[in-house]
Amino acid sequence: xxxxxxxxxxxxxxxxxxxxxxxxxxxxxxxxxxxxxxxxxxxxxxxxxxxxxxxxxxxxxxxxxxxxxxxxxxxxxxxxxxxxxxxxxxxxxxxxxxxxxxxxxxxxxxxxxxxxxxxxxxxxxxxxxxxxxxxxxxxxxxxxxxxxxxxxxxxxxxxxxxxxxxxxxxxxxxxxxxxxxxxxxxxxxxxxxxxxxxxxxxxxxxxxxxxxxxxxxxxxxxxxxxxxxxxxxxxxxxxxxxxxxxxxxxxxxxxxxxxxxxxxxxxxxxxxxxxxxxxxxxxxxxxxxxxxxxxxxxxxxxxxxxxxxxxxxxxxxxxxxx
Numbered sequence: 001x002x003x004x005x006x007x008x009x010x011x012x013x014x015x016x017x018x019x020x021x022x023x024x025x026x027x028x029x030x031x032x033x034x035x036x037x038x039x040x041x042x043x044x045x046x047x048x049x050x051x052x053x054x055x056x057x058x059x060x061x062x063x064x065x066x067x068x069x070x071x072x073x074x075x076x077x078x079x080x081x082x083x084x085x086x087x088x089x090x091x092x093x094x095x096x097x098x099x100x101x102x103x104x105x106x107x108x109x110x111x112x113x114x115x116x117x118x119x120x121x122x123x124x125x126x127x128x129x130x131x132x133x134x135x136x137x138x139x140x141x142x143x144x145x146x147x148x149x150x151x152x153x154x155x156x157x158x159x160x161x162x163x164x165x166x167x168x169x170x171x172x173x174x175x176x177x178x179x180x181x182x183x184x185x186x187x188x189x190x191x192x193x194x195x196x197x198x199x200x201x202x203x204x205x206x207x208x209x210x211x212x213x214x215x216x217x218x219x220x221x222x223x224x225x226x227x228x229x230x231x232x233x234x235x236x237x238x239x240x241x242x243x244x245x246x247x248x249x250x251x252x253x254x255x256x257x258x259x260x261x262x263x264x265x266x267x268x269x270x271x272x273x274x275x276x277x278x279x280x281x282x283x284x285x286x287x288x289x290x291x292x293x294x295x296x297x298x299x300x301x302x303x304x305x306x307x308x309x310x311x312x313x314x315x316x317x318x319x320x321x322x
Contacts (some may be wrong), residue, residue, distance in 0.1 A: 015142025021180040021183045039084075047086040047088065047092065048091035049088050049089070050114065051072065051118050052095065052120065053092065054094075054097050054122050055069070056123050065096070066145075068121065068123065069094050070322055071120075071318070091126070099123065105134065111140060112140065117139065120143055121142065121144060123147065124147065125148060125195075125196070126195070128142070129152050132152065135156065142159055144163070149195070149196070149199065153154030153166075165295060174293050175205065175244070177269070177291075186216045187215045187217075188218070189243070189246070190221060191218075191220045191244055193220045196246070196247075197219075200246035201244070201246040216240065228258050228259070231255070242267045243267070244268075245270045246273075247270070249277075250282060252270050252283070253278055253280070256282075256286050256290065257282060260284075263284075267291070268290045269292075269293070270292050271292070272293060
C-alpha cells in the first residue's frame with residue numbers, strides 16, 4: 001500500500017507514504033521518437049514529429065483533458081527549445097475522445113494511419129484499455145497519466161506505461177487506513193456504481209474485513225445522482241462517523257455539502273477520482289479535512305519548482321494530471 005499520498009483537502013496536511021511515481025515520460029518519449037528519425041541524415045531537413053494527446057477535451061472530464069494537454073505542450077516546447085529530436089521539432093496533436101471508448105478506438109486507428117509513435121493518454125480506463133491494443137500492434141507507445149483500472153497493465157503489452165496507481169492498490173490502501181486510524185468509529189463504503197467506483201469499494205471492503213473491522217453500511221448511488229437525502233438518512237440511522245466514497249469529485253462535493261446541511265459532519269475519504277476543482281467548489285467550507293488518496297503532490301516537490309512557476313505565469317494551476 002506504499003504507492004500513495006493521503007492528501008488532506010485545502011492544504012491542511014499532507015502525509016507521504018511513498019516518494020514519487022516512476023518518471024519515465026521523457027526517457028521513453030525521447031527513445032521512441034528518436035528511433036523514428038534515426039535513419040535520416042543529420043544535415044537533411046526533417047518534418048515535424050507528431051506527438052499526440054488523446055483524452056476528454058470536452059464533456060464531464062474536460063478539466064482533466066486540459067491538464068493533460070497543458071503538461072504535454074510544455075514538455076514539447078522544452079524539447080523543441082533544445083533543438084528537438086535529431087534536429088526535428090515535435091508537433092503536438094490533440095484529439096478529443098470525450099471519455100468514450102468507441103471514440104478512443106477511432107482515434108487510435110487514426111494515429112496508426114498517421115504513424116504517430118507516441119501518445120499521452122488516455123484519461124479514462126475504458127478508453128485506454130481498447131486503444132492500447134491498437135497502439136501495440138502499430139508500434140506506438142502509450143503513456144496514461146490517469147487510467148487506474150488494473151486491467152490496463154494486466155495485458156502486459158510492451159507499449160503501455162501508466163504514471164497513476166492501480167485501483168486495487170488504492171482501494172486496499174484506503175480500507176487499511178480507515179481501520180488503522182478510525183477503528184473505533186462506524187464506517188461506511190459508498191460506490192457510485194461504475195466499474196471504477198465498484199472496484200475501489202470492493203477492495204476497500206476486503207481490506208476492512210481482513211483487519212476484522214467490516215463496514216457498518218455499504219451502499220451504491222447512481223453515478224449521475226445529485227441528491228443524497230436517502231443516503232444521508234441511512235448513514236444517520238447507522239450512526240456513521242467515517243465514509244469512503246468511491247466515485248468522482250463532483251458527486252462527493254454535493255454529498256459533503258448536503259451532509260453538512262443535514263448537520264451530519266462526517267470524515268470523508270475518497271480516491272483519486274475526487275481530486276478535482278469541482279469538489280471544493282460544490283462542497284464549500286465543509287470540504288475542509290476531506291482525505292483523498294492520490295499520487296505525490298508534484299507542486300510541493302522542489303525539483304518541480306521552476307516548471308510550476310512557468311505554468312502559473314501562464315495563468316494555469318498545474319494540478320492533478322498536468
